Amino acid sequence: MATQASLASRCIAFSLGILIHRHIFAYGEWHLCATAIMRIHILTWISIYLIDCYHMRHVEAIQDSSLIALCYAVGLFGSMAVYRALFHPLQEYPGPLAARLTKLWHVSKCLDSRNHLLMDEMHKKYGDFVRTGPNELTIFHPETLATIYEGINNPFNKPAWYDNLRPYTGLNTHRSKYVHKHRRRIWDHAFTTSALKSYQEALKSISNSLDEVIMKRVGQPIVINDPFYWASWDLMGQLGFSKSFGMLQGQKWHFAIQMLRKGLEFVGPFTPAPWLVRIALDLRPLPSVRNFLKMEDWCAREMDKRIKISSHLVAWSVDHDRLQKDLHTLYGDSIAIIIAGSDTVAHTLIYVFYHLARDPSQLTKLREEQAGIDLQDLRQLQGLPHLNGIINEVLRLHPAVPTGGFRETPPEGAEIGGRWIPGNTLICAPRWTISRLEACFVQPLEFIPERWYSKPEMILNKKAFSPFASGPYYCIGKNLAYMELTYIISLLASKYDVQFAPGEDGRQVVEDLQDQFTAAPGKLRLVFHQRNTC
Numbered sequence: 001m002a003t004q005a006s007l008a009s010r011c012i013a014f015s016l017g018i019l020i021h022r023h024i025f026a027y028g029e030w031h032l033c034a035t036a037i038m039r040i041h042i043l044t045w046i047s048i049y050l051i052d053c054y055h056m057r058h059v060e061a062i063q064d065s066s067l068i069a070l071c072y073a074v075g076l077f078g079s080m081a082v083y084r085a086l087f088h089p090l091q092e093y094p095g096p097l098a099a100r101l102t103k104l105w106h107v108s109k110c111l112d113s114r115n116h117l118l119m120d121e122m123h124k125k126y127g128d129f130v131r132t133g134p135n136e137l138t139i140f141h142p143e144t145l146a147t148i149y150e151g152i153n154n155p156f157n158k159p160a161w162y163d164n165l166r167p168y169t170g171l172n173t174h175r176s177k178y179v180h181k182h183r184r185r186i187w188d189h190a191f192t193t194s195a196l197k198s199y200q201e202a203l204k205s206i207s208n209s210l211d212e213v214i215m216k217r218v219g220q221p222i223v224i225n226d227p228f229y230w231a232s233w234d235l236m237g238q239l240g241f242s243k244s245f246g247m248l249q250g251q252k253w254h255f256a257i258q259m260l261r262k263g264l265e266f267v268g269p270f271t272p273a274p275w276l277v278r279i280a281l282d283l284r285p286l287p288s289v290r291n292f293l294k295m296e297d298w299c300a301r302e303m304d305k306r307i308k309i310s311s312h313l314v315a316w317s318v319d320h321d322r323l324q325k326d327l328h329t330l331y332g333d334s335i336a337i338i339i340a341g342s343d344t345v346a347h348t349l350i351y352v353f354y355h356l357a358r359d360p361s362q363l364t365k366l367r368e369e370q371a372g373i374d375l376q377d378l379r380q381l382q383g384l385p386h387l388n389g390i391i392n393e394v395l396r397l398h399p400a401v402p403t404g405g406f407r408e409t410p411p412e413g414a415e416i417g418g419r420w421i422p423g424n425t426l427i428c429a430p431r432w433t434i435s436r437l438e439a440c441f442v443q444p445l446e447f448i449p450e451r452w453y454s455k456p457e458m459i460l461n462k463k464a465f466s467p468f469a470s471g472p473y474y475c476i477g478k479n480l481a482y483m484e485l486t487y488i489i490s491l492l493a494s495k496y497d498v499q500f501a502p503g504e505d506g507r508q509v510v511e512d513l514q515d516q517f518t519a520a521p522g523k524l525r526l527v528f529h530q531r532n533t534c
């Protein structure tokens, strides 16, 4: 009798697993409730065990409840696996079998945060359209970036990944187009031409501090990553919170930024599975997760002190008497300012100087076009073709956001690169591979700044170049980034010769690059020499 009851309960558990998949989990988004779902399942398991304890011995109760849980799991995950492998609308697209079944495949492959290399390998193996998740396509067709981003009324949506900062939501993470449009208008005030002009003084002062740091180490090997990160973070601290982090002055990392950079380490491996990010943030099992949360708190506290770029954002909430209501948005915005504005620029500077050290003729060309130019006049610098060519070529070969910037097709589906993609499919378009396609650039792996001004025939398809994205979510800091890059590169190029440090061959900076949504380059050791102007 007891055996029959146990068998019946296991059959019920198995069927329940299938039903829950087919009628509940197969619809809508569940990532935000991932921790609650996990807890409900564990509690149910414990409850079954306690009920069993009334009419069984302790060991039998454990066995029985575990078998019921196992049958339920087989029903649930079995149903998912059969549907994903055999009946899913993305069925026709090639890709690894494990990737069709679960995103845990992707997580396991990204433990070293080299998603850009993994995706490149997928492209070589499977072609332009690869199924990299149960409901995800990674598309390498040159048209993809333009299709998913461009156009004021672009129908593509931001997917679940952008909920990672919840409850905070910054400009870059609003998924509602309506809310984003409204917040973007407020942000726009901080990036007008006159606002950018008002940031020049801070930029020049921080660039001078950077110059002093390099000057002190002239003739000696220097890991250039540190000063470039310090400079870009100090500037964002100054603009975002009206307070530099003081890293260039102290020549050491600020604790909050150190926490942030350690915290970002968990973004790389967990990026493919937003539900896993949610569980990690709620349960805080890893030091990197705790660091990330500490950094969020720090940003929230600094935002309370507001000013400069932030002052434009805070002023609107104050004027509309909704400061308290907007706090989570303002905290999210402060995280957006410092992460989006600092990591990206430092990354780009590191690769610019990597290329200058590899090919000294680039420095010569930069100096030739500097002749007769007032290096303090940022407008003149922005018109220099070779300088801009170098920046664009670095952004092409080393995009600061190598694979991130995911989108979801609209519910009715969409065409990308001549193929119809079903609705609500997650689309990944890895810039790192697309901007190196032979179909789009002549000698795609070579560093040729001239292709951006005197050799346009070397660009076969400009749509493959989208380092700042485009359309309604394009990078609001693009002009600020060019302003920073042109000024800092010109200043250092005019004063120093640069070469690889003894024993440095430039491989580490490229090979150790980590893709953590924004990218973290490997170490680069350089030697700066004061320029001989005689």
Ligand code: HEM
Binding pocket: 171, 172, 173, 184, 336, 337, 338, 340, 341, 342, 344, 345, 348, 399, 400, 401, 404, 405, 406, 466, 467, 468, 469, 472, 473, 474, 475, 476, 477, 478, 480, 481
């Ligand atoms: C080389 C420098 C930079 C690069 C390559 C870059 C790249 C990008 C990209 C690709 C996006 C779109 C991300 C997505 O779709 O999820 C983006 C968005 C954004 N960037 Fe940048 N960025 C740079 C510098 C900056 C700077 C200096 C700031 C200044 C605060 C900034 C602030 C932002 C913000 C706030 C967004 C979100 C815009 C929105 O959703 O409306 N970025 N950036």
